[in-house]
Amino acid sequence: MTKKQKKAVVLTAVLSLCLGIVPSVSAMHIMEGYLPVKFCVIWGVICVPFLLAGFFKLRKTIQENRKAITLIAMAGAFVFVLSSLKIPSVTGSCSHMTGTGLGAILFGPAAVSVLGIIVLIFQAILLAHGGLTTLGANTFSMAIAGPFVSFGIYKLCEKLKVNRKVGIFLAACLGDLFTYCVTSIQLAMAYPSESGGAAASAVKFLGVFAPTQIPLAVIEGILTVVIVIGLESFAKPELKMIGFVKEAK
Amino acid sequence: MLTIDKLSYQSKLRYMNAGEKCAFAILTLLVCVISRSIVIAGLVLCLNTFLIVCKSGVSMRRYLHFMEIPIVFLILSTLAIIVNFSRTPLDAFAVQIGSIYITGSWYSLRFGIQLILTALASVSCLYFLSFTTPMTDILQVLKRIHCPELIIELMLLIYRFIFILLDTAHAIMTSQNARLGNCDFKTSCKSFGQMGSTLFLRAFKRSNALYDSMEARCYDGSICVLNENYPPKTMEICLIIVCEVVLAGIVVGLHFFL
Numbered sequence: 001m002t003k004k005q006k007k008a009v010v011l012t013a014v015l016s017l018c019l020g021i022v023p024s025v026s027a028m029h030i031m032e033g034y035l036p037v038k039f040c041v042i043w044g045v046i047c048v049p050f051l052l053a054g055f056f057k058l059r060k061t062i063q064e065n066r067k068a069i070t071l072i073a074m075a076g077a078f079v080f081v082l083s084s085l086k087i088p089s090v091t092g093s094c095s096h097m098t099g100t101g102l103g104a105i106l107f108g109p110a111a112v113s114v115l116g117i118i119v120l121i122f123q124a125i126l127l128a129h130g131g132l133t134t135l136g137a138n139t140f141s142m143a144i145a146g147p148f149v150s151f152g153i154y155k156l157c158e159k160l161k162v163n164r165k166v167g168i169f170l171a172a173c174l175g176d177l178f179t180y181c182v183t184s185i186q187l188a189m190a191y192p193s194e195s196g197g198a199a200a201s202a203v204k205f206l207g208v209f210a211p212t213q214i215p216l217a218v219i220e221g222i223l224t225v226v227i228v229i230g231l232e233s234f235a236k237p238e239l240k241m242i243g244f245v246k247e248a249k
Numbered sequence: 250m251l252t253i254d255k256l257s258y259q260s261k262l263r264y265m266n267a268g269e270k271c272a273f274a275i276l277t278l279l280v281c282v283i284s285r286s287i288v289i290a291g292l293v294l295c296l297n298t299f300l301i302v303c304k305s306g307v308s309m310r311r312y313l314h315f316m317e318i319p320i321v322f323l324i325l326s327t328l329a330i331i332v333n334f335s336r337t338p339l340d341a342f343a344v345q346i347g348s349i350y351i352t353g354s355w356y357s358l359r360f361g362i363q364l365i366l367t368a369l370a371s372v373s374c375l376y377f378l379s380f381t382t383p384m385t386d387i388l389q390v391l392k393r394i395h396c397p398e399l400i401i402e403l404m405l406l407i408y409r410f411i412f413i414l415l416d417t418a419h420a421i422m423t424s425q426n427a428r429l430g431n432c433d434f435k436t437s438c439k440s441f442g443q444m445g446s447t448l449f450l451r452a453f454k455r456s457n458a459l460y461d462s463m464e465a466r467c468y469d470g471s472i473c474v475l476n477e478n479y480p481p482k483t484m485e486i487c488l489i490i491v492c493e494v495v496l497a498g499i500v501v502g503l504h505f506f507l
Binding site for chain 2: 028029030031032033034036037040055058059062066067069070071072073074075076077078080081082084085087088102114115118119121122124125126127128129131132133187191193194195196200201204205207208209212219222223225226227228229230231234235238
């Protein structure tokens, strides 16, 4: 293919992706009352060990350095505010990012698990995204699974000496995609299809949400990279304090 | 900035005991989610609409606008439940494409409607709580049920910070807009990134300043605030109990007689 042809292919691909976007897309919170009680409880119980680990870690950090409490709270508020702001999108629809990928890269996945559940409660009550009965399922997909994958990919890329920006992009983007896959599987387990069971149902949920979630993940990746570049260029001392750029001294 | 927060402070039910409101919202929510019946969902939806619009004083337009928020999720995921791809057509509808049918059954259609109603009714329970009860009151209820101190403290601080950061973010975004910072997609991505990193920096500085000022006011690990106390009224408690018992009774009745 010549350069022009390649450009044309990419352009049409992007356009066709964007045409699928419906207005007001938020990160994929399962809405209040959508899951049966059994699944609400199961997902809640699955979250408990992660939350406890995160809680003990946070408590230790705060006992060692009491000043950390305002910083951790600020981090939580930062994630919430990022997730409540409209992000730029090509079609002019209104979408929001999760912000947990960035949080996991900056503060580590354990802290994000506890902050995540707090942010999700605030999102449910103040923004009407997600809900109280589905809090367990949402916490697992957004505050545990997503951030852990983001953090893992970020560290892996660092080990493999992949370009830093690419690493951050992949971490945020794949973390988001993983959240979307986990949410689809959660929905599929609760509502298996009449023909084909939970697997067929999972494929359907993945397919239905793909047009909204895939562009969102890409945009989230790009924004996270831009934010981290900005941070590294003029907030180095602060990043050192939270232990983000230890190795870059 | 956060409309729901504003509404909760303006609500006519603001000075009702927060524990009562939480109990009502959560019990109704549970009845709704556990029963999963169309009748209960309809009743709860009507009850909460009445409470929110008439008793709490939220305008109908605003309430409907808020009900639209989860609609995208609701439509997409219910579609995924109702529509099936199968080699054999089901009884409600079937569209043939090649050797595969896009099809659905009456059972799943009915199930879908039930699911939509249950979800909307549950959302109305959540709205009842968030439209009438400010976050600080909810935190007091959490304290009453012995949620860990650290979590409550973090929630309190995060809640306070949200407004400071939102304010800063909006100021930055306004000035970016005024300087054509969102003229095309690439520029707006760049602007958003710059806004994000500046926001982080400001947040960091704020948190340091806040800690210093807390330290100066003898902060020793716990934040003490004076609570306004609105004692529960017997009348209200009775009403809530009657309401829940009636709902539960209908659930049991439907279960045995249908």
